[in-house]
Amino acid sequence: MTRLYESRKRILVTGGAGFLGSHLTDRLLTEGHEIVCVDNLFTGTKRNIEHLRNHQRFEFLRHDVTFPLFVEVDEIYNLACPASPIHYQHDPVQTTKTSVHGAINMLGLAKRLRCKILQASTSEVYGDPEVHPQREDYWGRVNPIGIRSCYDEGKRCAETLFFDYHRQHGLKIKVARIFNTYGPRMHPADGRVVSNFIVQALKGDSITVYGDGSQTRSFCYVDDLVDGVVRLMDSPDDVTGPVNLGNPVEFTIADLANKIAKLTGSAAALRSMPLPIDDPKQRRPDIGLAQKMLGWQPKTMLDDGLLPTIKYFRDVIRG
Ligand code: NAD
Ligand code: UDP
Ligand code: UDP
Numbered sequence: 001m002t003r004l005y006e007s008r009k010r011i012l013v014t015g016g017a018g019f020l021g022s023h024l025t026d027r028l029l030t031e032g033h034e035i036v037c038v039d040n041l042f043t044g045t046k047r048n049i050e051h052l053r054n055h056q057r058f059e060f061l062r063h064d065v066t067f068p069l070f071v072e073v074d075e076i077y078n079l080a081c082p083a084s085p086i087h088y089q090h091d092p093v094q095t096t097k098t099s100v101h102g103a104i105n106m107l108g109l110a111k112r113l114r115c116k117i118l119q120a121s122t123s124e125v126y127g128d129p130e131v132h133p134q135r136e137d138y139w140g141r142v143n144p145i146g147i148r149s150c151y152d153e154g155k156r157c158a159e160t161l162f163f164d165y166h167r168q169h170g171l172k173i174k175v176a177r178i179f180n181t182y183g184p185r186m187h188p189a190d191g192r193v194v195s196n197f198i199v200q201a202l203k204g205d206s207i208t209v210y211g212d213g214s215q216t217r218s219f220c221y222v223d224d225l226v227d228g229v230v231r232l233m234d235s236p237d238d239v240t241g242p243v244n245l246g247n248p249v250e251f252t253i254a255d256l257a258n259k260i261a262k263l264t265g266s267a268a269a270l271r272s273m274p275l276p277i278d279d280p281k282q283r284r285p286d287i288g289l290a291q292k293m294l295g296w297q298p299k300t301m302l303d304d305g306l307l308p309t310i311k312y313f314r315d316v317i318r319g
Contacts, residue, residue: 007032008032008033008034008057009033009034009073009074009075010033010034010035010036010072010073010074010075011028011033011034011035011036011073011074011075011076011077012035012036012038012071012073012075012076012077012109013025013028013035013036013037013038013077013079014038014039014065014076014077014078014079014080014102014106015038015039015044015078015079015080015081015120016035016037016038016039016044016049016060016079017037017039017041017044017045017046017048017049017060018039018043018044018048018079018080018083019044019048019083019181019183019185019186019187019190019222020079020083020120020178020181020222020225020226020229021037021039021044021048021077021079021080022044022048022049022185023183023185023222023223023226024077024079024226024229024230025037025049025052025058026052027226027227027230028230029052029055029057029058032057033057034057034058034059035057035058035059036059036061036071036073037049037052037058037059037060037061038061038063038065038069038071038080039060039061039062039063039080040062040063040064040065040080041062042082042087043082043083043084043087043187043190045187046060048185064098065078065080065098065101065102065105065106066094066097066098066101066102066105067105068105068108068109069105069106069109070109071109072113073113073115074113074115074116075115075116075117075118075233076106076109076110076115076116076117076118077117077118077120077229077233078102078103078106078117078118078119078120079120080098080102081095081098081099081102081120081151081154081155082095082098082151083122083192084190084191084192085148085151085191085192085276086191087190087191088150088151089147089148089150089151092147092149092150093150095150095151095154096150096153096154096157098154099151099154099155099157099158100154100157100158100161102158103119103157103158103161103162104161107161107162107165107171110165110171110172111165111169111171115172116172116173116174116233116237117162117171117172117173117174118173118174118175118176118229118232118233119158119159119162119173119174119175119176120176120178120229121155121158121159121175121176121177121178121242122151122152122155122177122178122179123177123178123179123180123244123246123283123285124142124148124151124152124155124280125140125142125152125155125156125159125177125242126138126140126141126142126280126283127140127141127142127143127152127278127280128141128142128143128278128279128280128281129141129280129282129283132282132284133248133250133284133285133286134244134283134284134285134286135244135286135288135289136177136241136242136243136244136286136289140156142156143278146277146278147276147277147278148277148278159175159242162175163175163240166240172237173240173241174232174233174235174239174240174241174243175240175241175242175243176228176229176232176241176242176243176245177241177242177243177244177245177285178220178225178229178245178246179217179218179220179244179245179246179247179283179284179285180192180193180194180217180218180219180220180246180283181219181220181221181222181225181246182194182195182219182220182221182222182305182306182309183221183222183223183305183308183309183312184222184308184309184311184312185222185312186309188313188316188317193217193253193256194219194256194260194306194309195313196208197256197257197260198260198264198306198309198310198313199313199317200268201260201261201264201266201268202264202266202310202313202314202317203317204266204267204268205268206268206269206270206271207257207260207261207268207269207270207271208271208273209253209254209257209270209271209272209273210253210273210274210275210276210279211253211272211274211275211279212254212272212275213252213253213254213257213270213272214252214253214254215252215253215275215279215280215281215282216250216251216252216253216281216282216283216284217250217251217253217256217283218246218247218248218249218250218251218283218284218285219247219249219251219256219302219305220245220246220247220298220300221247221298221300221304221305222305223300224247224298224299224300225245225246225298227296228245228290228294228296228298229245231294231295231296232245232290232294235293235294239293239294243289243290243293243294244285244286244287244289244290245285245287245290245296246284246285246287246298247285247298247300247302248284248285248286248287248298249301249302250282250283250284251302254270257270258270259302259303259306260306260310263303263306263307263310264310
């Protein structure tokens with residue numbers, strides 16, 4: 001789609017070379033906007049944005065959001081932050097800095113530009129929840145001093161900052177609480193469950209189920225998630241969130257392992273490994289608010305989303 005100059009927005013996507021950020025960038029470019037992609041390439045890769053290298057409306061800046069950023073844009077999607085436990089636990093102090101200093105810098109930027117800003121928050125703000133499914137008015141159960149805290153508390157503090165800039169400076173904010181999302185362009189060594197299981201199954205390695213596999217997650221396909229995020233950004237100013245975005249169909253991790261083994265045609269056996277510390281036992285979004293405020297709900301069933309994801313990893317493994 002080509003847009004007239006006046007209706008075209010220049011949009012900043014931080015974390016734009018990552019899994020979600022690169023899909024969001026594709027979607028916004030398709031809508032005719034101009035994208036400034038900012039990423040320090042910690043977990044993101046140039047491969048995710050390689051196809052945009054010569055795109056006239058796309059620009060990549062290698063930059064760490066914990067440092068101030070001076071660009072001129074009309075809207076900001078703040079996605080920069082490692083999302084997989086092994087990566088966010090690799091340098092936990094940097095993870096907190098990315099969430100907190102990154103949020104302060106991007107909010108400062110939005111304040112100077114008087115522009116709308118959306119935060120990619122997470123279901124991890126609910127911690128290991130004692131309320132099920134999780135609704136936005138549940139305050140969560142998070143360990144403040146554990147190995148997941150750098151991510152969970154960092155994201156919680158970022159939400160606080162967003163709402164304080166909103167109250168104190170009248171900033172237009174949007175907060176999306178994203179639940180487990182999967183799809184093509186997840187990094188093969190990302191460490192999250194969908195990519196791990198698919199790569200293991202395709203390579204014929206055993207599938208590593210942590211704990212007894214009875215813990216649950218709800219998996220959203222990336223295209224559905226991106227659609228929800230864009231709808232949230234485009235919603236009226238009084239819709240600030242936080243809004244849950246995720247697929248409300250819940251699976252045990254053992255179910256997921258068996259499903260992926262079947263869909264890949266793999267004979268790989270399941271291997272039991274220790275359950276990581278503070279691993280949430282169950283997780284499923286209540287998406288009533290997103291349905292009501294955004295007219296949004298996911299369309300892709302797990303099997304239908306796993307097939308293109310498996311194809312993607314098959315191509316990556318073949319090189
Ligand atoms: P990802 O790791 O693929 O993407 C994160 C991107 O941020 C990477 O490209 C990385 O290089 C970049 N980044 C990290 N630290 C940075 C810094 N200091 N400065 C600039 N760039 C930096 O992960 P993703 O799944 O695409 O996650 C994107 C966002 O969505 C994250 O904020 C994550 O917390 C959030 N989220 C994702 C999920 C999910 O299931 N995918 C769930 C909840 C929340
Ligand atoms: N900031 C930025 N880009 C801008 C404006 C601000 O990166 O265009 C950063 C700035 O470095 C500051 C932070 O955002 O540390 C918060 O800005 P704010 O104006 O809220 O606070 P102050 O500058 O008054 O500390
Ligand atoms: N998990 C697993 N095997 C793996 C990777 C993850 O059993 O190889 C489990 C993990 O313990 C958790 C669930 O799958 O219970 C989802 O893990 P992921 O890291 O994808 O996301 P999060 O825990 O942040 O929801």
